[in-house]
Amino acid sequence: MSTSPPFRDRHNERDALDQLLTSVRATRSQVLVVRGEAGVGKSALLDHLERSATGFRVARAAGHEYEMELTYAGLHQLCAPLLERRERLPAPQRDALAAAFGLSAAPAPDRFVVGLGALGLLSAVTAEKPLLWVVDDAQWLDRASALTLAFVAHRVLAEPVALVFAVREPSHVPELTGLPELLVEGLGxxxxxxxxxxxxxxxxxxxxxxxxxxxxxxxxxxxxxxxxxxxxxxxxxxxxxxDASPLANRIEQSFLRRLDSLPAGTRQLLLTAAADPVGDAALLWRAAGRLGLGADALAPAQAAGLIDVRGRVRFRHPLVRSAVYGTATLPEREQAHRALAEATDPDVDPDRRAWHRAHATTTPDESIAAELEASAGRAAQRGGIAATAAFLERAAELTPDPVRRGRRALTAARATFEAGAPDAADKLLAVAGLCPLDDLQRALLVRLRAQIAFALRRGSDAPPLLLDAAERLAPLDGGLAREAYLEALGAAIFAGRLNERAGPREVAAAARRGPAAVEPPRPIDLLLDGLATRYADGYVAGVAPLRRALHAFGPDAGGDPGEMMRWFWLPWLVAGDLWDDTMWHDVATRATQLGRDAGALNLLPLALGNRAAVHLHAGEFAAAESLAEEAIAITDATGNAPVRFSSLLLSAWRGSEDEALKYANWGLEHVLARGEGRGIGGHGYATAVLFNGLGRYEDALVSARTAAGYDDLGLCGFALVELVEAAVRCGALDEASAALRRLEERTTAAGTDWARGVQAWCTALVSEGAAAESCYREAIARLTSRHVAIHRARAHLLYGEWLRRENRRADAREQLRTAHDRFSRTGAEAFAERARRELLATGGAAGRRTVDARNLLTPQEGQIARLAREGLSNPEIGAQLFISPRTVQYHLGKVFTKLEITSRGQLGRLPESRLRAV
The missing domain is CATH 1.10.8 (Helicase, Ruva Protein; domain 3)
Known part of the structure; x- marks a missing residue:
């Protein structure tokens, strides 16, 4: 193959790449996305980077357009040379990599655990020498590889490693969005x-x-x-x-003109090479033999500089491959795939053989469809959801029997939906719908279509669709029907006040008419019955059955972890609705741990958000912020829907008006667009907390009215508390009393100390004299659980404000100092400022925080310090926080410097307050 001419210009780009290597040599990790159009010279710059990486271990991969459906193909190119280090990894990560790369027949690994394994491999290698990972043509990476590499890119910090991606446009690989970029433009x-x-x-x-x-x-x-x-x-x-066609097309045309002058045998050989995404030279020659082609067919293509077949098949440029394959006729492509299928060993690589056979025909063929279905099963075992969906989709297309085609299309639609392609899944459902399906299959089709609607919008269109699916399933499979009823009820809870057709009451009534649970009932059966009772018969009637459901999801019940992971968000909302702070904490904690252990990619961020809210109410703002940031980092790395309500609530409790309103307005805009009415209640509650803290009670009253105007599960009770205070401060005593009556109905039935405590201070707000003081004291006495520490601080504040107005200044100062100290230590600055102003009015003064902010820990540093204090090793901390052990050590070094200590053992002798974050 001809060599490229020397560089022209590119001084700035080369300097940037040289500086990147210099930083890595100084043990500072670097991530870079080299962006530019096709042919602009990205690959040449990557070549320069490799040549300059003296002393580095280098691994290079390239995305291939025809490998995009082969799960982990790109990641395997990078990790294959490093797999000898696999035995050094923790067992879950080691096993996940083995399953992902087809080295074992283990169950499908979660992509999150595969990402941890890749990060662990990287860390193990960099212990010996710096590492350079280069990915060319990243726009053609398979999605699993792109997600995993983005995950790694967001987590390298202290390792001497460089990750460099070359891509045409950021939109081609959304997983890389937000990473540092180097734009490569045309020459002068x-x-x-x-x-x-x-x-x-x-x-x-x-x-x-x-x-x-x-x-x-x-x-x-x-x-x-x-x-x-x-x-x-x-x-x-x-x-x-x-011509005026796009540049990439014009370059392809240039290659095509060169192809036109080649002998027919040479063009056929090039097409066969282009049809094989692996680049296996031995396979190409076996296929060529079946086509009657020899080495003489290759010579003209090599002379033209189009292809190199030394060791591995490499085209001069990806556009050569696409030009060759894209302009071939369908019969020519089928002939190439047929030769490749015949040349592929069915025992060594049955899946690729099936793939080629499937592309060698357009005629329905049951034997090929059956092979594809078997390949889909093997892909699912390896965790290749996208590959599973692709195999099943093609199997459905090639199935001659309409009954089998309907079944396979329905299965393909389910796999495609789970692979994160709801629109493609909907098209497959249309195919299945045209086939003869039995009643159960038809009901499952309706259910999946409803689940797709919920996943796409989480809006008001999903509940009636899910309810229809449940009622279709009811006479066919009672267990599946009850699951669909619970899905419908969950969707109705999300749609909330924007749901006009199938609200929680309507779904609850339908669920009660549906099939009863078998004995013994599953936890989700108890949950469905409890929620149905709550919405059909009212809050008070629902307390007892919902308590039984919560117990079934509790840590001592020994329930199915998979069921817990799928449904935890509903029992967590129920626990908050019942003011059960212990179960609220336990459900969030167990869900988070299960999510970490399983690497549950889709559900872990939601569990982290729930756990962050628990820490927030416990007055542990640093831990809450760390978990909220972790949830955002995971969704950024995976491309899943963001989980930001805990960040909004944290900003509100801190009194950070600009930040809170930014989160609130962004969230409100998105929930209204989707029809997610629950978000309106969340927005109202959070902003009511914000404005009550800031003392802007008229604004708080408006927000609290909005939040309390609809019975959002796990929100309405909290909103009523804010409504009582805001109404009292605005002189709207009748409205405050009405809100208190609604709150008392709930808190009395719940009966927990948390419920009775907030009820007591709200009663005090609308009372006078000894009755008010008795209620304030009761609130402080009841709110002793560490899970509700922020509410105890608020009770002290309200009591102190009342005492000042009663002109009992000395007593007021005691309560207000306590409130100020607790709010200040947690970071609830607006409520702390309220306490400070009241203290000044009593003639007292608030203590000043004397710690230099520069010596305060960041949220992640604080979390690492606390885990190290508990005795966890660096690998154990890294596994829990999804970072590498080296990054843990990097942060601990900064912790030691800020805390003026020299060892982990000294952490245990420091007060908890020293480990709090900024």
């Missing part, structure tokens, strides 16, 4: 002309040169390839007119 006019002169030493008309330079926009590959499509006459006289 002078360098473009010099490059043309280097490859065209003969006569070139100045007008032609100017046109080529202008139309190529300085794209080096275009400058090299486009002139070769013009005749000497055209070059000399300018009679050849370049």
């Amino acid at each position: 006019d002078s360098d473009s002309r010099a490059l043309l002169d280097a490859v065209l030493p003969g006569r070139l008309d100045e007008l032609v040169r100017d046109r080529i330079v202008a139309e190529s926009r300085g794209n080096p590959l275009a400058l090299l390839e486009l002139p070769q499509s013009l005749t000497p006459t055209e070059l000399a006289g300018g009679f050849g007119v370049l």
